[in-house]
Amino acid sequence: MNCEVCQLKELDVEHFEIREVLRCILHTILFHRALGLVRPKDIDLELFEITYVQCGDVELERKIEEKIDQFIDRVEKHPNKKNQICLSFYEVKNKQAAWFNKVERLYWEHWYINLNVAQHPKGHSSKFHHSKLVIGPGDSAAEARSSRRAALEASLRDVLFQIIRFVNEKKDHVPPIPNHEGVSSPYEITISSSSDSAFGMDMFKRMLQTGHPSMLS
Amino acid sequence: MASYHGNTHSSEPAKMEQIITEFFAKSLHIILESRCPYVSSRNYSGEQVLSSPSPSSSSSSSSSFRPRDKWFNLALRDCPAALENIDFWRQSNLEPMIVDVVLVQKPNDWDPFNFSSKRGLTRNLSGKERYCYGSDNDEFGCEGKSEKIIERWVLQYESKKSGGNGGCSSGSKRSSTSSHALYKKSILLLRSLYATVRLLPAYKLFRDIISSAQIRLYNLGHRVSSFVEPFTHREEADMQRFVFxxxxxxxxxxxxxxxxxxxxxxxxxxPTTPISPQFIPEYVGSPMAEPLKRFPSGPVSQSSPSSSPFGRRHSWSYDLYRASPPSVYPSPSPTYSESHASITKQHLHRLPPAGLPRHLHDEPPHMKNPSYDEYWPSPTFSLSPSPSPPTYSPGSHISKALLRSESAPVSIPASRLSSISSLPNNQVMLPSPPMKATRLTISKQDAHASSTVDKLFPFSKGETGKISMVKASSNSSPSKSYSRSSSRLSFQDDYDDSEFSGPFVVDDDDMMDPDGQKSRLAVICPALYAFRNFMHHTLLVVQDDSRRVLINCRLRRLNIERCIEVLIFINLTFSQPLLVDVTRPGSIALPGNASTPHEPVKKSQDAAVGALVRTLKKAPPLRQDISLTTQLVHNSKLETLTNTNEVSLNVESSSSVLVASKTTTDALEELRGYRAMKELLLKQDKLSQE
Incomplete structure (x- = not known):
């Protein structure tokens, strides 16, 4: 089984937007990977005119919130680094032939969510990802903020479509529908923050740690 | 993994076919659930979902899953429209399914003198729009209404021609050919469909429609068919495609x-221009708006010209709960069969005539006045032409109700009313859930016993004569046009003209006009009248029992039939009957139209709304005999509504709803009355046009 990787478009967010953006993305991915019986729940973002779907699983929601907290915590501690969240799906295999009698995770998918958190949300309004946006000194900050917000909304929408496209295009690697109770197949959310240069290395390290050959295929 | 290569036993093709069939059904369900305003996810079963934090936490709620939900492991909310359509489709043999989502829209800057207003031009050219001209095929007979397909979903099973039936099962070389794999991929596809429908622009419209009691100029409809006329290149150029x-x-x-x-x-x-949600509550709650006033029983002079359109007939009280049935019960409607035509065929005017009072036939000659059309470019009152007739189109409801009343009066959902009334917290009325500013619940306590037919619908009980008042005899004098001899038809004479200085300004000239042009009074909701002043048509979205009822009022041609339709619906929807003079040309403020000097030109919608709100506040209460309990939450305008006498305004007391006092008989009576009235007005109309 091969492992698919999806790198989601980087989003420039301000600190206060992290939670909603992450929720939206993580839940959207999980909704597409929760192949058990779900009763979807529509959630409207408060900051953006976007409605995303949760699969309505408390445990899953709790876990996501927890990870988001971790992420925000990390962002606060390491404000100068790029931050990444990786959502990975795996299957659990009991490898009899293994040297260690441990349960092995067979990863079949990684989603990388890339957030670029603006460091001075209030002071430097000029840090927009739309470089064309040049704010005059006394210019209306509100206007700038709203246009930045609109841009982020559009980008977030793009990311959601990116997820949908990916889900559409790559179906073969998805393991069969789980028969067990869990809504979703097993997943983990990991957080990494690093400077730009170390980004790929970090990924690579993690792949080595997980140690499954399929990661490299 | 086993399931990948799983059993290719004999029933495999059958399984596959079943999966495909169910896939169609589920897809349709997903699409319509998020496009068909009636079954809004928020209002309907969605409430449960929202209320309980974890509806689907696997263990606890699994019991609540229905068999249908298990298909593709996706539990959806009820969507009657989808169910009907899919039933129909199932009879076809895996034909393609094309779902058009149609935006039904009224240009809000309709210009009588220049049909193609700016917006109309740009939009009309771009889209696939059809104009209906009030033919028999047009359920609502509204002109200028534009329907534009904003989404076209195409589901198709392309079978390999070569394969043949036998070949289908033999394959199974690849995992993708097994039914398990097909099922898994279908699930994935449906998940992404589910997410996608919420990301497309049309979803915003849907949400707007269902989210509040705001006035909309548009509505969403749908058509399901297996064949559609393809878009032209130009049309298609305007559209984007997403291919799963x-x-x-x-x-x-x-x-x-x-x-x-x-x-x-x-x-x-x-169109979204938010028309402050409060105004509907106030309107509905008009009993609170103004103390019950006794109206002058005789003809009233022009001293209160502006008020006349808002005069309401007290006796016309209609039970709010009556109104709710149509909206509450998404009664399976004839949708599908008519989907190709996209139009409901039920016309009110096709109803068999009821007995008409003769005396009503005298009609003011003003109709001949050529200037009439000038002022009334779009004189038709029409109901929402929404192409998805079943669920929320008021027209179909109304007509159904009327039809029912003839053959099987029992079917008038009186029982439902009572069940509604039993709802806790009085959420029966106009809860307008997402409305943040205002939450209004009106429940009516009908203190009178079930035999209050007279009161409820005095109209039908020999009071038809009063109607003649409605139609107004303005021939002789201008003041007459507003005169109502019956106390029930009286309007407040204490109106201050200044109150209507907004878009509602009435031309004094018109008022004075001796030829009595504006003599015709149609019974209609003042709100509609008011709207006309700044929009010539409007989609009035009323929230009713947490479902929305859409009224599409197009004030185009003075067409009594349409008026009646609207009227009936209004009365079904609101508890009070309302009177509006539809013939006063000057009362319409046409945006951008300066040709009528006295008209306020280009009033902002906000101003119009403000004026409307004022108007509604001023509106006389309709019922004196029935106490209305209105639950008004967060209404900042409450203070203006204080002087209610018999109408009590309170926040919580409304739980004791006495709707049950209304019986089917009552309802039938009312419907008959309306019908009679309609006939009256129709005749009147005919006379006037001669």
């Missing part, structure tokens, strides 16, 4: 794609 990756099966592939208009948002943004 097809799912291969052993003998074909399952394709799903959508063409959608990305510019829908522009469309919505204009």
């Amino acid at each position: 990756t097809p799912v291969d099966t052993s003998c074909g592939r399952l394709c799903l794609s959508v063409l959608y208009r990305s510019s829908v948002l522009d469309v919505s943004s204009e």
Whole structure:
């Protein structure tokens, strides 16, 4: 089984937007990977005119919130680094032939969510990802903020479509529908923050740690 | 993993076919659930979902899943429209399914003198729009209404021609050919469909429609068919396509794609101009708006010209709960069969005539006045032409109700009313859930016993004569046009003209006009009248029992039939009957139309809304004999509504609803009365046009 990787478009967010953006993305991915019986729940973002779907699983929601907290915590501690969240799906295999009698995770998918958190949300309004946006000194900050917000909304929408496209295009690697109770197949959310240069290395390290050959295929 | 290579036993093709069939059904369900305003996810079963934090936490709620939900492991909310359509489709043999989502829209800057107003031009050219001209095929007979397909979903099973039936099962070389794999991929596809429908622009329209009691100039409808006229190149150029990756099966592939208009948002943004939600509550709660006043029983002079359109007939009280049935019960409607025509065929005017009082036939000659059309470019009152007739189109409800009243009066959902009334917290009325500013619940306590037919609908009980008042005899004098001899038809004479200085300004000239042009009074909701002043048509969205009832009032041609339709619906919807003079040309403020000097030109909608609110506040209460309990939450305008006498305004007391006192008989009576009235007005209309 091969492992698919999806790198989601980087989003420039301000600190206060992290939670909603992450929720939206993580839940959207999980909704597409929760192949058990779900009763979807529509959630409207408060900051953006976007409605995303949760699969309505408390445990899953709790876990996501927890990870988001971790992420925000990390962002606060390491404000100068790029931050990444990786959502990975795996299957659990009991490898009899293994040297260690441990349960092995067979990863079949990684989603990388890339957030670029603006460091001075209030002071430097000029840090927009739309470089064309040049704010005059006394210019209306509100206007700038709203246009930045609109841009982020559009980008977030793009990311959601990116997820949908990916889900559409790559179906073969998805393991069969789980028969067990869990809504979703097993997943983990990991957080990494690093400077730009170390980004790929970090990924690579993690792949080595997980140690499954399929990661490299 | 086993399931991948799983059993290719004999029933495999059958399984596959079943999966495909169910896939169609589920897809349709997903699409309509998020496009068909009636079954809004928020209002309907969605409430449960929202209320309970974890409805689907696997263990606890699994019991609540229905068999249908288990298909593709996706539990959806009820969507009657989808169910009907899919039943129909099932009879076809895996034909393609094309779901058009249609935006039904009224240009809000309708200009009588220049049909193609700016907006109309740009939009009309771009889209696939059809104009209805009030033919028999047009259920609502509204002109100028534009229907534009904003989304076209195409579901198709492309079978491999070569395969043949036998070949289908034999494959199974690849995992993708097994039914398990097909099922898994279908699930994935449906998940992404589910997410996608919420990301497309049309979803915003849907949400706007269902989210509040705001006035909308548009509505969403749908058509399901297996064949559609393809878009022209130009039309298609305006649309974007999203193609879901097809799912291969052993003998074909399952394709799903959508063409959608990305510019829908522009469309919505204009009409969305939030008309402050409060105004509907106030309107509905008009009993609170003004103390019960005794109106002058004789003809009233022009001293209160502006007030006349808002005069309401007290006796016309209609039970709010009556109104709710149509909206509450998404009664399966004839949708599908009519989907091709996209139009409901039920016309009110096709109803068999009821006995008409003769004396009503004298009609003011003003109709001959050529200037009439000038002022009334779009004189038709019409109900929402929404192409998805079943669920929320008021017209169909009304007509159904009327039809029912004839053959099987029992079917008038009186029992439902009582059940509604038993709802806790009085959420029966106009809860307008998402409305943040105002939450209004009105419950009526009908203190009178079930035999209050007279009171409820005095109209039908020999009081038809009063109607003649409605139609007004303005021939002789201008003042007469507003005169109502019956106390029930009286209007407040204490109106201050200044109150209506907004878009509602009435031309004094018109008022004085001796030829009595404006003599015709149609019974209609003042709100509609008011709206006309700044929009010539409007989609009045009323929330009713947490469902929305859409009234599409197009004040185009003075067409009594339409008026009656609107009227009936209004009365079904609101508890009070309302009177509006539809013939006063000057009362329409045409945006941008300066040709009528006295008209306020280009009033902002806000101003119009403000004026409307004022008007509604001023509106006389309709019922004196029935106490209304209105639950008004967060209404900042409450203070203006204080002087209610018999109408009590309170927040909580409304739980004791006495709706049950209304019986089916009552309802039938009322309906009959309306019908009679309609006939009256029709005749009147005919006379006037001669």
